Amino acid sequence: DADVTQTPRNRITKTGKRIMLECSQTKGHDRMYWYRQDPGLGLRLIYYSFDVKDINKGEISDGYSVSRQAQAKFSLSLESAIPNQTALYFCATSRRDASPQHFGDGTRLSIL
Amino acid sequence: AQSVAQPEDQVNVAEGNPLTVKCTYSVSGNPYLFWYVQYPNRGLQFLLKYITGDNLVKGSYGFEAEFNKSQTSFHLKKPSALVSDSALYFCAVRDGGNKLIFGAGTRLAVHP
Numbered sequence: 001d002a003d004v005t006q007t008p009r010n011r012i013t014k015t016g017k018r019i020m021l022e023c024s025q026t027k028g029h030d031r032m033y034w035y036r037q038d039p040g041l042g043l044r045l046i047y048y049s050f051d052v053k054d055i056n057k058g059e060i061s062d063g064y065s066v067s068r069q070a071q072a073k074f075s076l077s078l079e080s081a082i083p084n085q086t087a088l089y090f091c092a093t094s095r096r097d098a099s100p101q102h103f104g105d106g107t108r109l110s111i112l
Numbered sequence: 113a114q115s116v117a118q119p120e121d122q123v124n125v126a127e128g129n130p131l132t133v134k135c136t137y138s139v140s141g142n143p144y145l146f147w148y149v150q151y152p153n154r155g156l157q158f159l160l161k162y163i164t165g166d167n168l169v170k171g172s173y174g175f176e177a178e179f180n181k182s183q184t185s186f187h188l189k190k191p192s193a194l195v196s197d198s199a200l201y202f203c204a205v206r207d208g209g210n211k212l213i214f215g216a217g218t219r220l221a222v223h224p
Contacts, residue, residue: 042214058211
């Protein structure tokens with residue numbers, strides 16, 4: 001299912017660098033989300049957007065920022081990466097109702 | 113505050129035997145509950161959801177889940193496990209703001 005596409009799929013970088021992860025969708029969904037996954041912690045919400053002009057902080061937004069460039073695009077930035085931001089990052093989309101969220105295949109980010 | 117607990121880090125089952133992956137939740141109001149599965153190097157895939165109605169919900173790949181309001185549980189079940197069912201399973205509850213709160217995940221290992 002390539003309806004939600006994340007780039008890059010893997011990234012290794014150094015402490016202090018600025019990183020951007022990108023997400024695009026062809027599902028026509030209004031709502032988009034960024035999560036990080038850590039072993040034993042499940043998925044935690046970083047930021048979410050219910051519409052192009054709407055940005056909301058999630059559970060763990062410190063050290064991250066986002067941009068909703070269009071309905072179909074939602075990017076996540078790490079302004080100055082630190083090692084404890086090493087994780088698997090997922091983008092997801094949904095409609096406005098109680099329908100399920102649809103996930104991309106993730107970006108594995110390693111910060112040295 | 114809404115929360116989800118998956119009490120087992122790992123569940124082991126022999127192929128052909130029934131399987132259960134446990135989930136309990138805490139919400140205010142009526143719960144919207146979801147199960148997702150994650151295969152290696154892939155994003156989460158939706159399996160099934162409970163919004164209202166019958167307590168036994170049927171989903172993809174032969175999985176079903178039983179909603180029990182008095183026990184605040186939503187256990188995932190399958191009558192006959194397959195080796196290909198081996199994956200990471202997440203239970204989630206929707207909060208009042210239409211965001212998902214995930215459990216920590218349960219790794220299911222089905223042995224031949």
